[in-house]
Amino acid sequence: MSTSSFSALTTLRVGGTPRDVVTCTSAGELADTVAGLDAAGSSLLIVGGGSNLLVADGPLELTAVVAANEGIALIDATTIRAGAGAVWDDVVSFAVEHGLAGIEALSGIPGSAGATPVQNVGAYGAEVADVLTRVRLWNRETGVDEWVPADSLDLAYRYSNLKFTSRAVVLEIELQLAARELSAPLRHLGGERLPLAQARENILATRRAKGMVLDAADHDTWSAGSFFTNPVVPPEAADRVADLVGEEGMPRYPQPDGRVKLSAAWLIERAGFPRGYPGEGAPARLSTKHTLALTNRGGARAADIVELAREVRGGVAKKFGVTLEPEPVWVGVEI
Template sequence: MNLSELTTLRVGGPAARLLQPATRDELVATALELWSGFDEWFVLGGGSNVVVADEGIDGDVLRVVTRGIERTDSGIRVQAGEPWDGVVEYAVANGLAGIEALSGIPGTAGAAPIQNIGAYGQELGETLVAIDFLDFATGDVLRLPTAELGLGYRTSELKRGRLGVVLSLELALTASGDGLSRPIAYEQLAKDLGVQPGEHVPLAQLRAAVIALRASKGMIWDAADPDSISAGSFFTNPIVSENFARGLPSDAPRWPTEPERPPRVLPLGAPIPVAPASGEYLVKLSAAWLIEHSGISRGFALPGSGAAISSKHTLAIVNRGHATARDIVQLAGYVQTRVMSEFGVLLQPEPVLVGVHL
């Protein structure tokens, strides 16, 4: 079987073997058996955040398909092969708040902490308590609390190279007796819902609004929608120094990442202290803005290529029906070059690249 059949981009050649253990115990046993040899191996979840080479993988692919969601005292425990959107659907249906804005994100639950998925003002790290992790180095099943995962913007210690297999997730969710979401933290979402940022709406209403927003950008996988045959956002929003950001055009979106200092209350008549000098902070930029203003528009494609920029969302590279992995990375590299030439920013790919390079 070509891995193109198991990835949302629909590119990728065969693997030496495709292994799909059905239970957690079988998953552990299969992984340990793989690791006892010297063959190459790769762990695959939902295939939504990966670009696999046209030649495939010269090794074994361990596909995580274990299923199951159970209630805990503080939230839920989820097996790694559970589709992520099914996890959100379960939470919303059971009046559990905390991940409702993460609706519609493709892929499996096990991949969520690797990427520290986030959208519309929520990130997984806000609710993740711990993961069960089969560690490649020791062969042990470890319970890793969130603090040990090094979660950051679309990254983690797992993405940065700690090898193993995520077996399950434990999430702390809020039992919402009134069925309301957590405070809405994303302005566009609040606007679509007709409320102000910081307000609450019914969980099901927020989930429906998020799914509609994602669908409007081609970010809900649908075989009938060519703009959804993608790996989602192909580039992360770059984070640069404040000084560098000041050199960009004034209309370039930017979001300082330094947390605000808490207000200080001084006794009446006390002298006002001199504010301590702060170091230069970092600024997050909009990758979509950089792409669009480097001259690459929605629907753009290189001559003769089967890959294109989505007609709905400039951050997505789509397969127009006959793209190869080579087409995908050539277009991504072209985007990188244009943005670097125009703004001096090197965009970083969000998907995992297997056997291909930018």
């Protein structure tokens, strides 16, 4: 047990001090720790890499339980099992080294393997739901340690029934991959397939250029990734936005249910918030490489990130009548 602040536990590097921090290096220890705290009625927060968390400043009445069970193994020729605390990018690298395709497009996403089902991580046309077969959960409601099928998690765009509910702890995950030399079609390359290792390098380079690979020396990466999800709106609302902007080529992605997904980054820019907003010297700014990332320039507190999030969200709502929803999990703060 030790104390440490959330500014050291999260990639936004903001947030106050939990009551204590417990680091769990096995699935059993993770389940037992959570069970013990639950039995004592003590509030807790599971933390992986802290890359999708915005936690309030000041002392916090909760225990941070850090998942650090890091094993990654081949279960059969094409199935990988990873501990919740494994670094996700190590899982991707392991898959590529073993000639297994399916997650190469998810290279460089920060954080832990155990958090990938929580918001069904995705990038470049792939998402973990494509390959996730089952998840070992510690069910906090029933006290049962069980493998459940991925389709019981309601995986959808940046969503699962684990997100915001804290109903269960992911102890391990299993992925079914394909023994293949070529990657899945890469959306940003017009559907081209590349040899796996090359696909991984291409994705990492593309992400780095946008500040989407963690780099302590680059404040554009002191973020929680995309801060808002892309809003899905009725077609009339999308038409209204297009009319208001009066520009050809507004990004719009028709959804199976008839609604339309818009680009949050495009809306933010058209609402008057360019990259780097509000400018040099501000403790919290939009990334200078990617409009959707809210970043800590070194001295920000959680309150600064929240204030910027509110301003951007309010500006988009005022201009377009579209409400942006934050993607990260926020704890002790209201956005």
